[in-house]
Amino acid sequence: MLDDVRGRPAPDSDAPGGAGAPIAALATARGTAALAVVRVGGAGAVDLVASRFSHPALATAAGRTVHVGWLRDGAGRPVDQVVCVVWRGPHSSTGEDVVEVTCHGGDAVAQAVLRTLYDAGARPAPAGEFTRRAFLNGKLDLAQAEAVADLVHAESRVGHRAAVAALRGRVSDAVAEVREALVETAALVELELDFAEEDVEFADRAALGALLDRADAVLGELLSTARLGALARDGVRVVLGGRPNAGKSTLLNALVGQDRAIVSPTPGTTRDAVEAEAELGGLRFRFVDTAGLRETADAVEAEGTRRARAAIDGADALLYVVDATIGLDAEERAFLDGLAARRPALPVLVVHNKADLRPAPPADAAPPSPADAAGAAGGAGWSVSAREALAAPAALDGLRGALLDAVRAGLAGAEAGEVAVNERHRAHLDAARGAVRRARAALDGRGGADTLALDLRAALRELGLVTGAVTTEHVLDAVFSRFCIGK
Ligand SMILES: Nc1nc2c(ncn2[C@@H]2O[C@H](COP(=O)(O)OP(=O)(O)O)[C@@H](O)[C@H]2O)c(=O)[nH]1
Ligand SMILES: [Mg+2]
Structure with a gap:
């Protein structure tokens, strides 16, 4: 029953203990600036930074603490005076240990800091890797993770507002509301299938119809925001x-x-x-x-x-x-x-x-x-x-x-609300609505309980793809390829 809708995928299996290998990347834009931030995250991230830091006690630092000191290269030469903020998993943005190293701005300093950390064992983070880990560790769902990229790329007030709403889970909540209605319906229908020989109807047809109509309406509302989403992202x-x-x-x-x-x-x-x-x-x-x-x-x-x-x-x-x-x-x-x-x-x-x-x-x-x-x-x-x-x-x-x-x-x-779904969401929501409508038709006697169950499963699967409750590597790659390095 509903076995194609699985829970969250297992955490990154790069390293034992649910934490990935340590990665590092510049989190701020390149170029001349007062400060730059280099992020290091993953198993052993704190030890790794501590091995190049003037105060080795950093290795045992508690989460949410701040440490000022000198970063030194492998030969002991000073690289820059930096501020390290230590985050201990799971209470960090990615769920893993994270150190944010704030150094002086400018390409030369930031690159020297990065080189020092790579030299100490961190590997360069691919684009979106920090957010991907946050998703895999259950810190964000997929719609929220996408909102991080949208927020970073937002160039207009409406785009900014929509990204903030999505990051706060508004898209996910609306999708969850539809999912709950459908899961309830699907459970009843599947139960009925299990007892097909007895020819019993567990599910109250009128109540099922109402649940499907509600799902259709909420999906319609979400879909109506897609155009605003496109205009907010790409401009008019x-x-x-x-x-x-x-x-x-x-x-x-x-x-x-x-x-x-x-x-x-x-x-x-x-x-x-x-x-x-x-x-x-x-x-x-x-x-x-x-x-x-x-x-x-x-x-x-x-x-x-x-x-x-x-x-x-x-x-x-x-x-x-x-x-x-x-x-x-x-x-x-x-x-x-x-x-x-x-x-x-x-x-x-x-x-x-x-x-x-x-x-x-x-x-x-x-x-x-x-x-x-x-x-x-x-x-x-x-x-x-x-x-x-x-x-x-x-x-x-x-x-x-x-x-x-x-x-x-x-x-x-659509502008009245803050939510604006993106093109990826739109495609899945549209497919989900199609399946919900087919299920409604089946319920109205134009199909049996078996096709009803199939349609409900299809709708749930499409909704799961929006929030990442259902994922494939392909979807994750498509989503996280939109990110910048260090995010
Ligand atoms: N009097 C007047 N001339 C205009 C006005 N707008 C454009 N022009 C002139 O009309 C000519 C063509 O303008 P242009 O903007 O190059 O037209 P386009 O070919 O449609 O891009 C230019 O000499 C402009 O200065 C206007 O509002 N009033
Ligand atoms: Mg012209």
């Missing part, structure tokens, strides 16, 4: 499209407040995608400038046009820039209509640029609004002067706000 890709000379490059520069894109009165100047970033509403927006969309005989520019279309296909939002003195032509309307049909969920904002060149509206006219400047293909329209906005970035705040609102509208309330 906003492509600037439009005819050559419409002012795309100028608008990009005005949006990010720096001279990023080449602006030229000669149409077709921007031939490759230029990117620039800006933070908006806690998310990192990546603006991508493109060559104009037009049929052209120039091979390089034609390639630029092809790339522009490819960029638009991969976009999270499109700012379609139009020279307001010219307006949208039939071909552009057809392009935008086609795009709306192909990608109905893609936010498209039509930006009527060069408003400074248009005759001023009559004094009693309402100020430009999305409705006033409504664009083609259902895209909201905005009237701006990118050139004037270069000197007055706040002039584009309305456009920025509309862009943020349009992107948020696609997140279906």
Whole structure:
């Protein structure tokens, strides 16, 4: 019964006693800094550091103690004055003995400290090895371990918040809630299978149905956060499209407040995608400038046009820039209509640029609004002067706000919570939901108890892969390869 759902894997078997061989790595970024931290962890980590430390008593130091002294190389030459923080397993981040050696910053010192420790018997830690050991020793589940990597790589406020929530176990708790409901269901159904000949039904069908519906709903909620997770991690890709000379490059520069894109009165100047970033509403927006969309005989520019279309296909939002003195032509309307049909969920904002060149509206006219400047293909329209906005970035705040609102509208309330699952979770949660739905169908009489049991097992297995209750070497390698050395 449920024998494919095993508990936590055995601790690293490198060394007896559940602790791995001692490893060491620089935990801080390379380069000039006031301090650097080198971590040493594993069986004998404290002895190893003590063998090169000016106070050999370090070897018997209790956990959570701090020791100041000199690190010396094998020949007794001073390497640096350091601070050692001793953590004794299992009360450490990895569950093993760990020493954090804080030395002076800068590559030369940190590398000399590392060399000294390698020389004393530590081996270089592969990327993610410390967190992998924490996982294997039951300090973190897999979703939390991934959150460590997400936290380190977070570049936006939303990304940071989602990583903290995951580290605190919010994803794991939600998954555990579904697992519990399914384990209960599965146990009853399996029991029924064991007594198949007697033709008894232990499980109350209505109660089972309710458990499955609850599981389906919680999975749906988790899955709805996947898009936010992707945007928080990768940034929101906003492509600037439009005819050559419409002012795309100028608008990009005005949006990010720096001279990023080449602006030229000669149409077709921007031939490759230029990117620039800006933070908006806690998310990192990546603006991508493109060559104009037009049929052209120039091979390089034609390639630029092809790339522009490819960029638009991969976009999270499109700012379609139009020279307001010219307006949208039939071909552009057809392009935008086609795009709306192909990608109905893609936010498209039509930006009527060069408003400074248009005759001023009559004094009693309402100020430009999305409705006033409504664009083609259902895209909201905005009237701006990118050139004037270069000197007055706040002039584009309305456009920025509309862009943020349009992107948020696609997140279906996911932002209200803090949880945002990553792509690996999404795939397993989606498979789990599929299995739960098949189980529900089986329960409704469209399948026997045997397929019901199989579907429940499949769902449990997929959920177990999210938190690491079920693991394979393949999954662990995929997860921990995302880490940096020293984490
Ligand atoms: N008057 C005016 N000129 C603009 C404005 N935005 C861009 N331009 C000019 O239009 C020309 C083309 O701009 P550019 O940003 O290179 O267009 P792109 O080909 O769409 O990237 C340049 O000479 C810009 O200075 C604007 O808001 N008002
Ligand atoms: Mg350009």
